[in-house]
Amino acid sequence: MSRTVFVNGEFVPEADARISVFDRGFLFADAVYEVTAVIGGKLVDYAAHQARLRRSLAELDMASPAGDDELLALHRELVRRNGIDLGSVYLQVSRGAADRDFIWPPAETGPGLVLFTQTRASLESPEAERGLRVAVAPDLRWGRRDIKTTQLLYASMAKSQARRDGFDDVWMTENGFVTEGSSNNAYILTQDGTIVTPSLSRSILPGITRSAVLHGAAEAGLAIEERPFTVEEAQGAREAFITSAGAFVTAVVEIDGVRVGDGRPGDLARRLRRVYLDEAMRTAI
Known part of the structure; x- marks a missing residue:
């Protein structure tokens, strides 16, 4: 069964997910991420993960792609759409797509945002x-x-x-x-x-x-x-x-x-x- 993923404002089937070849996450690893565990369909340590995300973005002078409430809603919706009881949600924020240049693009380029889920069979391993x-x-x-x-x-x-x-x-x-x-x-x-x-x-x-x-x-x-x-x-x-x-x-x-x-x-x-x-x-x- 195909997963639903979130890419730059849209929920799409994973086979249809696309990012630009000029995305700085792809070209420079100019991106940050978080991984939040899901247990019983709920997010574990979510507030702490979001606090660390904000710190990572600030350290790289990178704009946030959304507010805290919106990011929480996206996590929950992705868990719901994919029926995740046990697993994780990956979130990645890049500096966005711009012509390849070592210098950071202007702020109006806007960040890229990707979220996807993974499942696990058991809490034990x-x-x-x-x-x-x-x-x-x-x-x-x-x-x-x-x-x-x-x-x-x-x-x-x-x-x-x-x-x-x-x-x-x-x-x-x-x-x-x-x-x-x-x-x-x-x-x-x-x-x-x-x-x-x-x-x-x-x-x-x-x-x-x-x-x-x-x-x-x-x-x-x-x-x-x-x-x-x-x-x-x-x-x-x-x-x-x-x-x-x-x-x-x-x-x-x-x-x-x-x-x-x-x-x-x-x-x-x-x-x-x-x-x-x-x-x-x-x-x-």
Whole structure:
């Protein structure tokens, strides 16, 4: 069954969706995006995703394609039209279509807006059950990873190479420290029971699920440190895990060929996943 997608003001069948060859998202990756999970036909962490979208647009001096209420209505209508009970909505905003030039076009060009949905079969997954095996690679992405742009080529390269080498994903490193995964934030649980994750900076994306999980962990009285950690520290940790809008909370059981803990998803990762999903379902809109 064909999906309905939204492209620059119109709901159309996916086979009929078109953008201009001069769209700057296509020519320059001059675009930002958000991914909002859908559980029970409702949007998870939606307000936080929209706040991050506004920040990304502001950092790139890019106009918003619509107001908050209109964007919410578009998300809900797309979920309705595609009958999404469990899945996600992708939103992408580009600077619009203009003759190819490195200089940004005038503001009146107007932004482009695309939304589409994806479905998933279950909240659970084989990866969540068995845990992830991650490779390690140097972080060669651009220096503003805090902006959620569509410039994802290196992350795609690194994850594809990891898959070819028999891993599930990749953790990237810079100056000897882990930054993040290909599309997720990274964490360890130290032997003394402290959750450690890299502090927010231009080197990592301020994950929406990251924020929600850390908030839940703090409310539960768990010790948290936002600081750098090395691959070696992660390999010697009690547990390791990732968070993202698609993976929620998923354990990491092996890092660059070294088993973490007993090589199985740990109690903390399982607990945080349950707590996050319970809260996500309770607060989804």
